[in-house]
Amino acid sequence: MFDLERWQEIFDTIRKNKLRTFLTGVSVASGIFILVILLGFGQGMQNGISYEFEQDATTIVEVWPGVTTKEYKGLNPGRRIQLRNENYETVNSLFGEEVEYKSPLIFVRNVNVNYGKEALVYGVRGVSYDYQFIDNAKLHEGRFLNYQDIAGTGKVALIGKKIKEDVFKDLDTPIGEHINISGVLFKIIGVFDEREQREEERIYIPVTTAQKVFNGADYINNISYTLPKVENFDEAVAQAVLFKDNLRSYLQQAHTVAPDDTSAIQVWSALEEAKRYFSLINNIKFFFWFVGICTIIAGVVGVSNIMLIVVKERTREIGIRKALGAKPWSIILMILHEAIFVTAISGFAGLIFSMGILEIVGPYIEVDYVVNPSVNFNVALATVFVLIVAGTIAGFFPAWRAAHIHTIDALRDE
Amino acid sequence: MIEIKDLHKSYKMGSNSLHVLKGINFSVEEGELVAIMGSSGSGKSTLLNILGMLDEADEGEYVLDGIPIKNLNETKAANYRNKFLGFIFQSFNLINYKTALENVALPLYYQKLPRKQRQEKALQYLEQVGLKEWSHHLPSELSGGQKQRVAIARAMVAEPKVLLADELTGALDSTTSYEVMELIQKINDQGNTILVVTHEPDIAQMCKRIVHLKDGVIVKDEKVKQVRAKAHV
Numbered sequence: 001m002f003d004l005e006r007w008q009e010i011f012d013t014i015r016k017n018k019l020r021t022f023l024t025g026v027s028v029a030s031g032i033f034i035l036v037i038l039l040g041f042g043q044g045m046q047n048g049i050s051y052e053f054e055q056d057a058t059t060i061v062e063v064w065p066g067v068t069t070k071e072y073k074g075l076n077p078g079r080r081i082q083l084r085n086e087n088y089e090t091v092n093s094l095f096g097e098e099v100e101y102k103s104p105l106i107f108v109r110n111v112n113v114n115y116g117k118e119a120l121v122y123g124v125r126g127v128s129y130d131y132q133f134i135d136n137a138k139l140h141e142g143r144f145l146n147y148q149d150i151a152g153t154g155k156v157a158l159i160g161k162k163i164k165e166d167v168f169k170d171l172d173t174p175i176g177e178h179i180n181i182s183g184v185l186f187k188i189i190g191v192f193d194e195r196e197q198r199e200e201e202r203i204y205i206p207v208t209t210a211q212k213v214f215n216g217a218d219y220i221n222n223i224s225y226t227l228p229k230v231e232n233f234d235e236a237v238a239q240a241v242l243f244k245d246n247l248r249s250y251l252q253q254a255h256t257v258a259p260d261d262t263s264a265i266q267v268w269s270a271l272e273e274a275k276r277y278f279s280l281i282n283n284i285k286f287f288f289w290f291v292g293i294c295t296i297i298a299g300v301v302g303v304s305n306i307m308l309i310v311v312k313e314r315t316r317e318i319g320i321r322k323a324l325g326a327k328p329w330s331i332i333l334m335i336l337h338e339a340i341f342v343t344a345i346s347g348f349a350g351l352i353f354s355m356g357i358l359e360i361v362g363p364y365i366e367v368d369y370v371v372n373p374s375v376n377f378n379v380a381l382a383t384v385f386v387l388i389v390a391g392t393i394a395g396f397f398p399a400w401r402a403a404h405i406h407t408i409d410a411l412r413d414e
Numbered sequence: 415m416i417e418i419k420d421l422h423k424s425y426k427m428g429s430n431s432l433h434v435l436k437g438i439n440f441s442v443e444e445g446e447l448v449a450i451m452g453s454s455g456s457g458k459s460t461l462l463n464i465l466g467m468l469d470e471a472d473e474g475e476y477v478l479d480g481i482p483i484k485n486l487n488e489t490k491a492a493n494y495r496n497k498f499l500g501f502i503f504q505s506f507n508l509i510n511y512k513t514a515l516e517n518v519a520l521p522l523y524y525q526k527l528p529r530k531q532r533q534e535k536a537l538q539y540l541e542q543v544g545l546k547e548w549s550h551h552l553p554s555e556l557s558g559g560q561k562q563r564v565a566i567a568r569a570m571v572a573e574p575k576v577l578l579a580d581e582l583t584g585a586l587d588s589t590t591s592y593e594v595m596e597l598i599q600k601i602n603d604q605g606n607t608i609l610v611v612t613h614e615p616d617i618a619q620m621c622k623r624i625v626h627l628k629d630g631v632i633v634k635d636e637k638v639k640q641v642r643a644k645a646h647v
Contacts, residue, residue, distance in 0.1 A: 327493070
């Protein structure tokens with residue numbers, strides 16, 4: 001490998017056989033290029049889907065009531081189920097230790113929201129102080145709802161950044177301003193920030209206030225939970241499924257619903273959804289790997305083919321060299337040295353080129369479910385080495401045969 | 415220089431075997447210029463291949479400059495060829511992507527001589543064959559006679575004990591043939607031992623001794639009065 005004379009001999013050969021070298025190089029470089037781009041997009045899809053799921057806390061479990069579809073214990077189907085504070089509290093006492101954050105949710109309907117003379121058409125929701133964490137909202141300014149607001153039925157409101165920009169654009173800050181919700185004044189205490197603008201067009205008020213002022217009862221529409229984060233994804237899914245099942249069976253008993261009546265009490269777990277997506281991604285990644293490996297195999301076959309042709313083409317030259325005193329091993333090493341050199345250079349060229357494209361273009365790709373395609377450098381490097389080793393092995397056998405052909409036969413080769 | 419005793423060689427052609435050399439005995443002294451003549455199929459090329467260690471005899475002795483040549487493996491044969499023998503072929507056998515100079519320098523590469531020394535020496539031998547100013551041309555840019563002279567320079571560059579030429583004028587017209595033979599005679603005059611395989615009588619007459627081969631045996635071995643090629647050019 002460090003024989004300077006042989007390096008010179010090889011550079012001479014390469015310089016004078018440009019087309020042959022170029023073809024070998026292109027087949028190796030394109031193999032690596034395609035593999036890296038494919039793996040990059042596989043990773044990009046994974047990033048993209050992870051990004052979509054990060055918007056809300058991934059361990060979120062939501063429950064909302066529906067209408068019964070089955071007769072149970074003498075009760076007719078078609079009965080509307082209504083969740084109440086009592087349900088929320090019982091769940092807390094039963095499963096409180098299993099959850100991280102919890103909050104009831106009320107959609108406040110049939111209200112008019114005004115700021116001064118301006119009518120605001122935004123949804124109003126009553127929530128508890130944990131809800132910001134469940135919703136993954138970020139505080140833009142002011143503060144979130146706190147325990148005091150809930151316990152003391154405070155007339156305070158939290159608005160989305162979009163509302164601030166639309167309605168309070170003339171003010172430095174909307175905090176301290178009052179909005180009028182169906183005749184009751186609420187003081188704005190904070191502005192929150194969401195990844196999606198749609199979710200910023202909301203006004204949050206304490207759930208207790210919402211019940212007392214607008215609902216007149218202990219009704220709630222929806223309960224959201226998040227579960228503590230678990231490192232292992234499968235464990236996290238198992239935990240979510242268990243919690244979901246417990247939650248549903250408790251609520252089914254509390255509301256006298258048939259255990260197999262899934263539409264009366266609906267429970268949704270983000271993790272289960274995520275699991276489906278992640279297994280989809282895994283399949284896609286597997287497919288990309290499969291295609292990539294096939295590409296590499298095609299590259300190896302291409303390299304071997306070219307090596308075979310190269311050796312065939314050089315049979316006479318090999319005969320001449322042998323007549324002049326070349327030993328068999330020096331012939332084999334000469335051919336292999338050239339093969340390794342060409343595959344290595346073109347392999348790395350393909351690697352650098354494709355990684356460069358991913359680095360430069362990747363961050364600008366704005367397609368749904370594809371975010372920042374990139375590839376693990378070590379994986380790409382390993383494939384280059386696989387290709388080099390495969391090319392070497394593929395080149396060795398023809399080289400060995402050529403080095404051992406009878407010199408006379410080699411010289412007669414036309 | 416060369417001692418050959420009772421050399422036999424046969425080739426297997428399917429089920430029957432072809433007995434090509436049937437007991438060859440002859441010796442060559444240092445400084446001789448020997449022509450080996452015979453019609454095609456007489457075994458002259460086979461003899462030359464055995465002498466050149468490109469092929470091995472089935473039976474018999476071959477001693478080159480006091481060294482018995484037998485039981486050769488490829489590496490050993492390669493070494494001997496490199497040190498002791500220079501080859502000149504009918505079809506020149508130059509490497510087509512190497513310049514004249516690089517072709518001549520190639521045997522020295524296998525002697526592991528440093529690049530600079532190789533080039534100096536190769537240039538010196540190219541000068542001897544009168545092609546110094548063609549040293550950076552590719553074989554495709556040279557005429558047949560020039561190619562053969564490059565091949566002769568290449569055969570000479572390693573300073574071998576014996577030069578083996580196989581129909582070296584076979585691909586050349588007669589004027590060029592005589593020019594090449596003049597060069598061979600000049601090299602022989604310097605004391606080099608040369609064996610020429612040919613089927614052309616005029617070429618054979620330019621050697622000092624003619625060995626006639628027929629059906630694998632030597633039928634006639636005579637010293638001749640050398641015809642100087644210069645007279646014909």
